Amino acid sequence: MKRYGLLIDTSRCIGCRSCQVTCKQWNQLEAEKTVNTGSFENPPDLSDKCYNKIRFIEVAEKKNGVDWYFLSQRCMHCAEPGCVKVCPSGALKKSETGAVAVDKTKCIGCNYCKSACPFNVPRYSEDRKVAKCTLCNDRVLNGMQPACAKGCAPGAIKFGEWDELLKEAKASGKSAYGADSLGGTGVLYILEDKPEVYGLSPKPQIPLAVTLWKDILRPIGLVAFVGAIVAAAGHYAVIGPKSHEEKEGE
Known part of the structure; x- marks a missing residue:
């Protein structure tokens, strides 16, 4: 579309x-x-x-x-919306029409979208649900x-x-x-x-902290976490059982 x-x-x-x-x-x-x-x-x-x-x-x-x-x-x-990038619950998403759509039933009221928006647009209702133009x-x-x-x-x-x-x-x-x-x-x-x-920013951009976390630190952390699991599994498979058998033999 x-x-x-x-x-x-x-x-x-x-x-x-x-x-x-x-x-x-x-x-x-x-x-x-x-x-x-x-x-x-x-x-x-x-x-x-x-x-x-x-x-x-x-x-x-x-x-x-x-x-x-x-x-x-x-x-x-935005074509590259910071609010969608940081939303952990999927309450904000890009529609096939190009709009940034809202699903209030998924909103957890974390306020991340407001801090990530270069135009300071998202607002919250009394029940802590995001509200904005769709x-x-x-x-x-x-x-x-x-x-x-x-x-x-x-x-x-x-x-x-x-x-x-x-x-x-x-x-x-x-x-x-x-x-x-x-x-x-x-x-x-x-x-x-x-x-x-x-009252518009001449060069609007997503806050650097958001970009660092979502595009750099979080992926690195995920890779490190998966690597640790793989290393632990490898250690158990290669060294763990042998060490256990040696102790039983003693």
């Missing part, structure tokens, strides 16, 4: 939050009690009740005073587009085959964020300014 993804053109986003609403409706997420923090952003952060949040970014302009940028924050659905994997598998893309009034969120979205992002002549990160993120952004302005 072909890989699918989202292309989000920030220049077309008007901060209407329709994507937030449609996401909550489709996933049947409860409303949150929030307080005024001095920002137009609401809610203030991702949570188990909010998988997709619009960031409001104020930018000081010399000529026009203040300008606004908007960014739809959610799981990036790229509406259930909808995509049934021939529908994600709820956020369907509900985006200005057409800032586009769903389609990832390769085609990548071509479109690069053809825009603007910054195509995510194209070269972590194997290519399933969610691509067309940015009008530097990633840092949007």
Whole structure:
């Protein structure tokens, strides 16, 4: 099956939050009690009740005073996801559609996925189950587009085959964020300014500790463990019985 993804053109986003609403409706997420923090952003952060949040970014302009940028924050659905790499229970896995899917019944609440995510996306519910955007994997598998893309009034969120979205992002002549990160993120952004302005890392990467443990130390430890078992078995087969027989002969 072909890989699918989202292309989000920030220049077309008007901060209407329709994507937030449609996401909550489709996933049947409860409303949150929030307080005024001095920002137009609401809610203030991702949570188990909010998988997709619009960031409001104020930018000081010399000529026009203040300008606004908007960014739809959610799981990036990396081709090489750190969360899947560290998940010990199989609660997070790559779907055939390219999405990082969630099986809450397998989640053990270890919090490893959150520490391994370069974008700090996974959140946990009160019962310690992981919660995040799944790229509406259930909808995509049934021939529908994600709820956020369907509900985006200005057409800032586009769903389609990832390769085609990548071509479109690069053809825009603007910054195509995510194209070269972590194997290519399933969610691509067309940015009008530097990633840092949007609160994005310019070079997102899986934490070194995760890479060392999963790709180097753990395999070495496994080989050493198996080697020790083989050595012990060999010792018993070659030396153990003879030594026992010699003692009986004495």
